[in-house]
Amino acid sequence: MTASTQVHRRTHVKADGRKLFLYGWRPHELPLTEELEPGPAPQPHLRWHPLRGEWVGYASHRQERTFKPPAEFCPLCPVQPGGFPGEIPFADFEIAVFENRFPAFHPDAPAPPELPIPTAPAKGQCEVVVYSAAHSGTVAGLPAERRELMVRVWADRYRDLLAMPEVAFVMPFENRGEEIGVTLHHPHGQIYAFPFVPPAVAPLVEAFRKGPVLTELRDRIGGAYDIAGNDRAVAFVPPCARFPSEVWIMPRAFHPGPWTFDDADVRAFAAVLGEVVARLDGLYGKPMPYLCILYAAPRGEEAHFHFHIQIYPFLRTADRLKYLAGCEQGAGMFLVDGLPEQMAARLREVTP
Structure with a gap:
């Protein structure tokens, strides 16, 4: 640094x-x-x-x-x-x-x-x-x-x-x-x-208005789904993942967005982000195609919206893409072939 x-x-x-x-x-x-x-x-x-x-x-x-x-x-x-x-x-x-x-x-x-x-x-x-x-x-x-x-x-x-x-x-x-x-x-x-x-963001806003849903999820799952982390930030495969090898990254303490980070928060979050991308790239030995989305508080929601990143990888195997087809596009219901707990274990085994 x-x-x-x-x-x-x-x-x-x-x-x-x-x-x-x-x-x-x-x-x-x-x-x-x-x-x-x-x-x-x-x-x-x-x-x-x-x-x-x-x-x-x-x-x-x-x-x-x-x-x-x-x-x-x-x-x-x-x-x-x-x-x-x-x-x-x-x-x-x-x-x-x-x-x-x-x-x-x-x-x-x-x-x-x-x-x-x-x-x-x-x-x-x-x-x-x-x-x-x-x-x-x-x-x-x-x-x-x-x-x-x-x-x-x-x-x-x-x-x-x-x-x-x-x-x-x-x-x-x-x-x-x-x-x-x-x-x-x-x-x-x-x-x-x-x-x-x-x-797609409105349901997140409603969920955070009802309570600290992200930290409550972390409390329930503990470290079982974690793939990277330090004292300020953590990355895990959510047990409700909609994409194969989906990963969320969040500050452990509440922040509405990175504009409230101190120097230690910045270093910790940046380190976890780099490790997550390295693990995803190492999963199949090639760059992982993905969407990486930052979710911070909309205007007026700063009191309860917990900043985090969601990464949606688009490979379900080394040579097969995850397509959003009829059920996902037409009904909005995602179907996932692999279990999140299995994917968390595989990502932990990757050497970044």
């Missing part, structure tokens, strides 16, 4: 008005290189689904977003002087965050079209979090101090985005692996700031 815990943030306004934040343990002072040409004007909006009782987002400009470019044209790599322009017009960086060029939500979203169903402007924010200047790598392969910086970056983005009056819920996440549709291989995640609490 670096001797300093001060995070430096440099803000750069791109040619099309989007903001780029450069985070690091050291001040970022490199000169600007090559800027991308401005992209299409975002036109996202929401339409109400009367049968499901939820909003559906529409953003037709996303159809033209970057799709599996060669490494030399990766838009997330640092841009060398005279080189191919990308999203980060500097020759190096530690962690970069920028407003998405193809957002599903935007603070200046235009008025929606008039339709025979309710519509609304898709107010909010979409950001991309680039973990490293290196084109390849994983969260597990990052140095410990970089993972700690990542946790602090998440905390900073939560603070900024939840301060926006139109934002109700902020969700950092990572889509990993072509198997789940990833189109850029550079190690990165995203952050969506929603103008409402999404349908």
Whole structure:
């Protein structure tokens, strides 16, 4: 761990008005290189689904977003002087965050079209979090101090985005692996700031309003399902896992989000996150395709919503994907082939 815990943030306004934040343990002072040409004007909006009782987002400009470019044209790599322009017009960086060029939500979203169903402007924010200047790598392969910086970056983005009056819920996440549709291989995640609490999050809010459901679950299961942990954070396979080798990571003490972490919490949480990803990658001897979702308190729920991460792996064996088919998609009921307690035992056997 670096001797300093001060995070430096440099803000750069791109040619099309989007903001780029450069985070690091050291001040970022490199000169600007090559800027991308401005992209299409975002036109996202929401339409109400009367049968499901939820909003559906529409953003037709996303159809033209970057799709599996060669490494030399990766838009997330640092841009060398005279080189191919990308999203980060500097020759190096530690962690970069920028407003998405193809957002599903935007603070200046235009008025929606008039339709025979309710519509609304898709107010909010979409950001991309680039973990490293290196084109390849994983969260597990990052140095410990970089993972700690990542946790602090998440905390900073939560603070900024939840301060926006139109934002109700902020969700950092990572889509990993072509198997789940990833189109850029550079190690990165995203952050969506929603103008409402999404349908999948509302039941979590209700559960936490009724009581400390996550800590009560931990008390009941003890350490039987644990796969990694320290004095501040713990990772376990939930006994109700919906995905094969699903893992949850939580601070042992109550925190509504990483913005309330102290230095020890940051170090502990980052260490467990790295170990979990390493164990998942070691399970079948190759990078695990997964969704990694951060669940922190929506606006107004800070008193009882316990921050945690849920990781949904998409391999059920070394060569078989977990598909969300009729029962999962049509009924919302997940079917899992392996038992969570068996998977917890297997993950404990993996050498990270």
